[in-house]
Amino acid sequence: MRIMKNNLKILLLTVFLAAASCSFTTKKFEDPDKDKLLIDLITYVLQRGHYNPADLNDAFSEKVYNDFIKGLDPIKRYFLASDIEEFSKYKDKIDDQLKSKDLSFFNLVYDRLQKRMLEAQDIYTEVLDKPFDYSAQESIDVNYDEVPYASNKKELKERWRQQLKFSTIASYYDMMEDKSTLAEESSSTMDEIEAIEQKDQINSMTAAETSETDSKPKTEKEKEEKSRELSRNSLKEYFEFTKDLERKDYFAIYLTTIVEQFDPHTNYFAPPDRDRFDLRMRGSLEGIGARLQKKNDYINVIEVISGGPAWRGEHLNVGDIILKVRQTGEKEATSIVGMRIDDAVNLIKGPKGTKVNLTIKSTDGMVHEENITRDVVELEETYAKSTLIEKGNSKFGLINLPQFYFNMEDYNKRNAASDVKQEIERLKKEGMEGLVLDLRDNGGGSLRTAVDIAGLFIKDGPVVQVASSGEKKEVLSDEDSSIAWDGPLVILVNELSASASEILAAAMQDYGRAVIIGSEQTYGKGTVQNMIDLNQWLRKSDIGDLGSLKLTTQKFYRVNGGSTQLEGVKSDVIMPDRYSYIDIGERDYANPLPYDKIDAADYTPYTGNTNFKGAILNSKQRMAKSEQLALIDENAKWIKSRRDDLMVNLNYSAYKNAIKEQMQVTKKFDSIDKYDNKLSYKSLSNELLMMKQDTTLAEKRKRWHKNLSKDIYVEEAVNVLEDLETGNIKTGKMADIKK
Secondary structure (H helix, E strand, C coil): CCCCCCHHHHHHHHHHHHHHHHCCCCCCCCCCCHHHHHHHHHHHHHHHCCCCCCCCHHHHHHHHHHHHHHCCCCCCCCCHHHHHHHHHHHHHCHHHHHHHHCCCHHHHHHHHHHHHHHHHHHHHHHHHHCCCCCCCEEECCCCCCCCCCCCCCCHHHHHHHHHHHHHHHHHHHHHHHHHHHHHHHHHHHHHHHHHHHHHCHHCCCCCCHCCCCCCCCCCCCHHHHHHHHHHHHHHHHHHHHHHHHHHHHHHHHHHHHCCCCCCCEEEEEHHHHHHHHHHHHHHHEECEEEEEEEEEEEEEEECCCCCHHHHHHHCCCCCCEEEEECCCCCCCCCECCCCCCHHHHHCCCCCCCCEEEEECCCCCCEEEEEEEEEEEECCCCHEEEEEEEECEEEEEEEECCCCEEECCCCCCCCHHHHHHHHHHHHHHHHHCEEEEEEECHHHHECHHHHHHHHHHCCCCEEEEEEEEECCCEEEEEEEECCCCCCCCEEECCCCCCHHHHHHHHHHHHHCCCCCCEEECCCCCCEEEEEEEEEEHHHCCCCCCCCCEEEEEEEEEECCCCCCCCCCCECCECCCCCCCCCCCCCCHHCCCCCCCCCCCCCCCCCCEECCHHHHHHHHHHHHHCCHHHHHHHHHHHCCCCCCHHEEEEEECCHHHHHHHHHHHHHHHCHHHCCCCCCCCCECCCHHHHHHHCCCCCHHHHHHHHHHHHCCCCCHHHHHHHHHHHCCCCCCCECCCCCCC
């Protein structure tokens, strides 16, 4: 593990914490009201620690107001116009309330939401008790930003009726067609229509609900009734979930709305959310190794994590219900029936080596007890994985890196950099001649792991520049002269490759070390966040855990001086994908930090790839002739047009005809998923040994390899590796030119 001498204070935020701690000695945070204390503490930290703190003024207040109301009621089926009129008196006063720790606005909105949600449960029940008339000529406008709030309860009920009819007509259509293959063919079309309501959890139908149609109704009346039943069950589950939410959960949403006005990546994490964030970053947890979900007051096992204690001891199966939990040393077990899911999970998980006794109701109805010894559970899908690609007599390696993970408490434990290095060594033993590093959909993670991974491909030198507010820029460098891989290298990216992915891709592009293949540009997140424990400034407080603040404290820059903020990393070879025409980047937020430049660092480009420009030129020529890419581009444009069509016909005949027309259009895109890149994919020797005992791992790799065989981006990456290999000296020498 390489240690970067000048960068520790950046990674740990020492400068800020020292300054803040000194400042905090002159200000006490002792308000007994936890909510007011949080407001006071968070606003204070934001103003002094954020890279570019926002002004708490009337404009700030209006943004908080609009975002909070919209976040609570995105499709306008709870609040009435009269509610909004009452709320609006606070539109320009929230900034003043923050300064005075006044919670009047939040309290009013929260209390009104609880009232309206109770009323909504009566409304949806009444609406779904009556059949929908699918012969009526009507449409629904799902552009909810432009739809006004209902002026009265009668109008609100009509809105519910239309929205429920919209959510129900899809399942009614499938039942009327009564052909599973047809339903599957139309699923992509329906996904595009229903994606417009991606924030509306109520209208989404779960896979479990869909599978309930074991014996399909035979009459049209029964089919219509069954489709309403599915919507009713979905809403029932949703309101059961909201019933478990407490005031503190909504207050956390309010705090998040406030802090996100500073920039999109500054977030408040209540204690449970902070734990989940930590879990995502390190990719492991201590517990029994099961994913749980609450349904109808019961805690259900929805996945047994491969390799975990529950899996190793065959203690649990998917579908089991956990009724009680008893800790070692306790005589009585605690019933978790009806308990909040977070509280139930807290009882079940625990430190490695400790034991927990669970009372289980199996899928066969039998009740029994299981004693499980907790252990570290690694979430395999989080970690880097590799495969050997064979093309003729040549062998290439591919490493897929889902995120730049690390252990927030101890970097020396498992992290992305050490895993990638290990995969490289394994691939080299298998005869790898070129390497593809797949960073598609990788949203980032640890800045330090990005620097360390870059160091695997260059001798030494700067990797990224970091600027703090009011501080001189810092240069984070690889100081280890060893190179794990000096051969041909291609990095795959797309619009969802962000943050640490962009740091790594940008560095390899600036050094001329790798060819970047993918979307026109990456996500465009050029900022650095640090997790700040809000409890550290409270002394001898019994007020409870205050959570943490993920705070934007720095901006990072490429070694050539450019920023990835908004601009992202431009691919050397552009290949269209389904996201090409959809607004999903940093630039599409309302309040991102701006793009700028600084001076370039002192770095030396790589000269090992003598055919670098030729490989890029050859690739561009292949892309221009590719019928598959032309079809992918056409599909991306069609997806964009579907997302922009915000009127949905609720007349069944018209709806059916629209589906039929869309299916005709999508038929031409079927070949995208049937594409065969003619490459062979094989698991490495270490995984083959693991698969003998882990059939789940074998199935996961089988599916991954099947998807890779359809991937034209991987095919082109291999083509580029071949071109690079043709002209590659493989000396790893660096040019004498300094930049």
